[in-house]
Amino acid sequence: MPETDILTLDSVSVLLVWTAIAIYALAFIAYAVDLATRSALAVDARGVRADAARVRVRETVGAAVGAAGANSVASDGSVDELHAEERAADAALNAPPSRRPRLIWARIGTALTVLAFLFHVAGDVTRGIASGRVPWSNMYEFSLTGTMLIVGVYLVVLFRYDLRFLGSFITGLVVLLLGGATMAFYVEVTPLADPLKSIWLVVHVFVASLATALFALAFALSVIQLMQARREARVVAAASASGAKQGAGLTKTGPRFLRALPSADALESLAYRFAILGFIFWTFTLIAGSIWANDAWGRYWGFDTKEVWTFVIWVLYAGYIHARATRGWRGTRSAWLSIIGFSAVMFNFTIVNLFFKGLHVYSGLS
């Protein structure tokens, strides 16, 4: 291919990527407005509640039994309201797309995210064509494809769960990572170094990115879970402190949009589901990486810096899974492990790639 062709195609790719970033930024704004307006919506929860009750009778019954037996303040208005909100939000989380509440700003956010995603895919594909190989062979390209998978997984999951309340997190993260990568890590297309000419590049890196996307979702859910758990505790505490005063203390329980979000319990079990999927992919990444290392470097494991961090992350998530199964660790403590796990993933991708010395020197930066 003549060189000028490569140049133009690659710059088209960059243009597409910047367009995607700009649209993601708009989506972020729309999703943020959505969260801001949700607290108003929570007041209407009663209407939705009636709806939800019809959809899932057994949930209401089960929860009511639990609530009646669980605490003596069950008769209190604000706690009742809390449970009502929770039930409505939990039901909404599982509602199929056609039955979801009409959140106009969330819809705008999702539509913009889809649009940005299309530009993003186009940018990724043109980069791949320009380089004549899979577009995940240096830092810039990892970021490009990795963020694309984050959005892709998010959009796919939206079909099953109404996770639009994570929209501002996802688009915000992607704007930061992709914008940062395009500014700081961009390199022109260069031929692959020999060790990267391997089918394992395709498999290992792709699966690692997929795992990262799932860990990102789990992370976001765990963060909200923590906020929600704090709020729930405060509502209950405030209610028992102020007696039966209807609605008392509700104003000082944290961000208002939380009132429209699922319960900490529901958030936790959803975070767990994404984390275990991510964990499976991460385990596979570890195995595939070892096979590759055995071909390229003559040993399947050598505690190279990148290997160390992949291992650390794997152990952290194994710890998270254990924590969820350990009495006294389920809930807030295990959520912290999910957060630490994803922080390690991000650390591994940025700081370790850039500043730690090792055999994995494929950032493409010098």
Add this chain to the structure above:
Amino acid sequence: MSHSRSDADARGASEADDGSEPLRPSDHVDGVAVDAPASDDIISPKLGLVGWLRWGWRQLTSMRTALVLLLLLAIAAVPGSIVPQRSADPNGVTQYFASNPDLAPVLDKLQLFDVYSSAWFSAIYILLFISLIGCVIPRTQHHWKALRARPPRTPARLARLDDHTESLVEIVPGQDAAATADLAIGLAETQLKRAGYRVERYDSRGVLSVSAERGYIRETGNLVFHTALIGVLLAVAVGGGFTYTGQGVIIEGRTFVNTMLDYTSFNPGRFVDPEQLTPYGLTLDKFSINYQPAGTKGEGQAGDFVAHLTTQLSGEPAQTGEVRVNHPLDIAGDRVYLMGNGYAPTITIRNAAGDVIYDESVPFLPQDKNMTSVGVIKVADGLPEQLGLVGFFYPTQAQLESGAFTSRYPALINPVVTLNVYSGDLGINDGTPRSVYTLDPTGMTQLTGGTTGVDSIQLAPGETADLPDGYGTITFDNESPAGAKGYDGSVKRFVSLSVHRDVAAPWVLAFAVIALLGLMAALFVPRRRMWVKATRDGSTVRIEYAGLARGEDPTLGAAVEQVAQRHGDALEAALRAQR
């Protein structure tokens, strides 16, 4: 949503622990607490030695200990990515000592340059694996029994379960209520069995029920996963003893033989006898490489390395083979890897009388991506004094502004070798091992270059120069085949190879894959109980459906609804047929 809560509720509902319940450490969220006596006024009996041991063992094999050890393992692994490790980066360690002379010995005391073989790291993972074994063995025994146990008795009050629905069936006039109930439960039994449940009928007067359980493979997967981890560790530990790695260098046209003589370094495992290696030969016929042409992006970037070899096993015809990056050569159970390459200028030295006293291709070690290389020539015999020559080789020589030479491109465009000559004692006669790649000039006299006032020797392929002090002449031989263009092929190449035998690798891989499969079963197969109960209620039969999750089971609700739906449809059809 989370069915852990319903588990807690249902523990009361389901009767006392039965054999089919997975055994968990006592601090598992689903576990049955067996800790201290609940009441304070009962003075707990004094623990004897056995009691203490049992208590300690239970602590070690608890979920909490496993969790803490896992987190410790993660934390303990981190320093090894910050401080250079002897195993992965020995040069880094040397440098670290040089640049932090005060700190390095302290870190060394703490074994921070050998984190992964350090006492503290080993302690953590050994404890973890003892805990793991102590956890897995009783669970395996228990699960073995559970696999043959019958599903537990149907709880008396199914309505207390979260996932519960019921329906009423009108008895067709003239039909017997008992027969209808029996028909319904019989149908449920068949359906559940077909859906992969293990079923058991529990009928009493007036109340018929079927109890069903599925997903035993969840616990099987969990045990397989944890056991396979032990397998990985054992394979690594045992296999390491039978593993060896060695490094060698082959110059084009030369042969490497798999014996101790030809290795530049060799690391055998404990059970390897270095004298018993299979003595195969590897001849480097040609080393080919591609460089990105000048003026393109990635100019000078090297790629497509191929070492074309002729392999010779004793008693077998010679064969050709290739070693490429990512594609090692398999021979006699060993794998041969391409680790590096460089130029090996051929140097001929004649004494004052014109007799050849030295004629060798000398591997020069590349220093940068344009293959500026350094090498050492040691002439021990044949001259009045021993000579040592320290040389630079530039495949495409260019001059920096400072006047120093450099190489501008890695291929042979304008190859030049420059040499400084030292005379005196090379220090190789007293038996001290000396690297062939370095020269220790202490005690030697520098004859050219530096402050001597004599120019360094500078040669292009085919050129000859005089050695200083009338020692003789030195020639940089041109190795180009006749008719070659320019300097193509004028300098031989060498490759550095790494030979590995790793008997553990296939085992480690096998255990890792088994672990992955077990993990998938452990995480995604739902384990659940399902009950269908028929109770006579006047002129109707009340049919209840209920499910109970054992562990994480987000789809239980849907499953109960589905069972109810299918069973209702089938029962309706069956009753209609009776009419």
